Amino acid sequence: MRSKLTKNAIFEADNSLEVSLREAFQLLEPQLRPLFPLKLPTQEEYFNLNKAILCGILCEPHLVRVHIKHLHAIVTDGYTYFISMLIKIVNELYAKLVDSVKTQLIWVTCEMVNVLGVGFDGLLVALLRQIVGGDFSGGNLWLCFEMVSLFRDQWDCLLEDEPLVLTSALYVFLRLLADHCRLPNDSKVETLKRLEIDFCIRMLREKFGLCLKIGRDLVRLLQDLVHVPEFRSIWKDLLLNPSVFQTDAFLDISQLYLSRTSSRYFLLRITPEMENQLRFLLTHVKLGNQKRYQVWFAKKFLGVPERETLLTDIVRFICCGHHPPNEIIQSDIIPRWAVIGWLLKSSQRNYVEANVKLALFYDWLFFDEKVDNIMNIEPGILLMINSIPSYVDITRTLLEFLLMLVEDYDIERKDVIVKGVSSAFTFLVRKGVVRSLDALTCSDVISPFLKQLFEKIFKDMLASLSERAVASLPLKPISAPS
Template sequence: MVSSFTQGASHEAENPIELSLRQAFESIEPKLRPPFSLTILNPDEYLELNRAILYGILCEPHFAKTHIKHLHAIVSDGYAFFVNLLVKIVHQLYPKLVVLVKNQLIWVTKEMVHVLGVGFDGLLVSLLRQIIEGDFSDGNLWLCFELANFFLDKWNYILEEEPLVLSSALYVYLRLLADHCRSPNNEKLGTLKRLEIDLCVKIVREEFHLCLKIGRDVVWLLQNLFHVPEFRAIWKDLVMNPSQFKTPEFTDISQFYCIRTSSRYFLLRITPEMESYLRFLLTRVKLGQQKRHQMWFTRKFLSEPSRETVIVDLVRFMCCAHHPPNEIIQSDIVPRWAIIGWLLKSCRKSYVEANVKLALFYDWLFFNESVDNIMNIEPAMLLMVHSIPKYIDMTHTLVEFLLLLVDNFDVERKDIIIKGVLSALRALIHKGVVLSIDVLTSCATLSPVLKEGLVRLLNVK
């Protein structure tokens, strides 16, 4: 008997992907039992058989090995269509899948990597995106464990065929460890943390060039784990003994600062569902009408205290991966800076608030107009400016944080940081984001100490 595929309210319409798979299975079910037909399939029949086999694998675990043998026998496109179906299921349906189907999904993913199915890298990335930060439920921790174990188990396959997937895994698990290592008394996390640490250390120590593929955000991720002995040792080697990483082109940690992190990494830490609702908010909702949408977003994604850490990733996503076109910028649609201001005000924990501010200013510290995009740094400046005078406390806290960053982020390389921030300010003025920095240095309601700090920064030779 075929099991259920998804769980949901009875009034919800069946997802088109699920519907197409189920209909394919029901229409040709007799052909899915041995002995299999040797008839040559036309293109439509081939696609239909792929759908039916996938439904059988996911919903008939007792026949899964038979179904996968059938697939191997008929495949003619390097598994491209089959893998694409899996990606769509993960992207559109994963949160609603029943436990049995999720188990089968991981099983068939392993099979696709084993046969090097075309597009398996995209499938792994889709699964990584379904791990929810700050979620300590059994189902979410199970997915963390299964994927970490999978990357270690299939290490050679992945490294040889799609090594960049390991850089995605590194980014995800370094972020997750920041949460998991902050909960030392959670018994459920013991084995998982060890596995996550082993995976990340293996990637950094054995394939350091993949860290360079990620870019400057690796520095921040490793800083967050300095209290973990294995990462403290990595950090010391980064700063004092870079030759340990056996990468001739790497000679100093400041080289990371010059490498802008690609937007694809920021997408890894927000689920497709979060991305969809956030993009809706930033492309359809008018300024002044966003409050009810914000309340809904909070209830849906941020209601549990442990989920608050995802705000850091939401801000990095908005700064670096969502760049609205001019027609949106010039319209009355709610701007990025307003949503970021709301999220910053939503922070209850001081360390999360500090990390959100760092997410907002991080690219300022290393800004180079030939490498970096002004859209990455625009939200911080506009949030400071538009908070005057009604929300001057917001302007105050952001200016204060920026000045502290300049002085303390990397004391040994402070000249690089100052150069980056000054380059950012010049670019913001040159591109017309603000007419002049005077909007801050001449602000009557801003603390004189902060205004003096800004002036000193601007006058650094």
């Protein structure tokens, strides 16, 4: 077997994972042809045989039926090890795999779903993460097409055995549709969009109770698709006719608002490589030394204008998927709010900037300290406060955006949103994230209009905080009469 799994530049060393697969294949190649040995392998032999068969499946398409029959004959662990190797290949090598290997990878993934291999849901999630938002290259659109087709074709099987993975697919394809619907008409893209729309609408219409597992970010994603007729109909039913979804637990959209989205959904829109780089930046790079890392990150992942939509996904991940420990928070490592400020300034398009701000404040709108995590809302307040005075324009635009959200996001349920944002501000002050809100309510650099609007919307909250501040003051000793 001369073919390789990956394409590497001349100066790049061979990947250790690929080397181990090829070495196993070369060692055991005589055993990979019929008639197969009948003896039971030791554990080490079993692992090497799994590697050899996997390498054969990926690199010898003409013998793939032979290799898969061999795998079915020798497997003793429910395909656990085999699937773990597939996941490792997807996470570590996918971007470098040659096209023929990618084709085989999708094929063998379908096989693992068919046999209900242990961990196949993790393999599907790993592949979903490799679909890059804002990337309209042929290879990326191909992967998207293959994955939405897989979920369509395996609908009944997935619904019965791993229904939660369907919610992961729904989250991904709703997010991707927002990008794909902005593309000019093209027959290939139109076919892909039709598949994505059909899958998402089927989920929302037939399995809405399952969709509720996503939580409030389901609403955020649907907002970006309200211009698509099928989703406009969904949106109207969410607001005006919730009973049409035939889910006893769903009576009003405010129930979705109050349901926090798990961080695993935010990871779906960040590739493993991107995740590793962001976590490195936020755990090892000191404030003041971050510029070259940011330049590299932007060039690597945000190099073309269409990739700007990734900013929203990155901000959601930073707010809700990366919560540093106290030792990092109290150190001189660049804080999350500073990275988000940089990302916000990276946006060149108005609709992307608005979506980035919404991503930053979304959990504020429905915050409940019993359900939500303070770390999800911490970057928003610190970015506003710490941008005064050097970057006061950021403070002004963020505060104005937040106040407009409260006023206009859902007029029918404004009380829910006022309560949520009030709770967020109160909890942040109570927990000492900020000492007070004076920087927003009393500062001369904040326009009188914004301060008045803030006080008008949150007068009850401000009064409560004022009473709490007075109650916490130490009592003055009474002087003895002279």
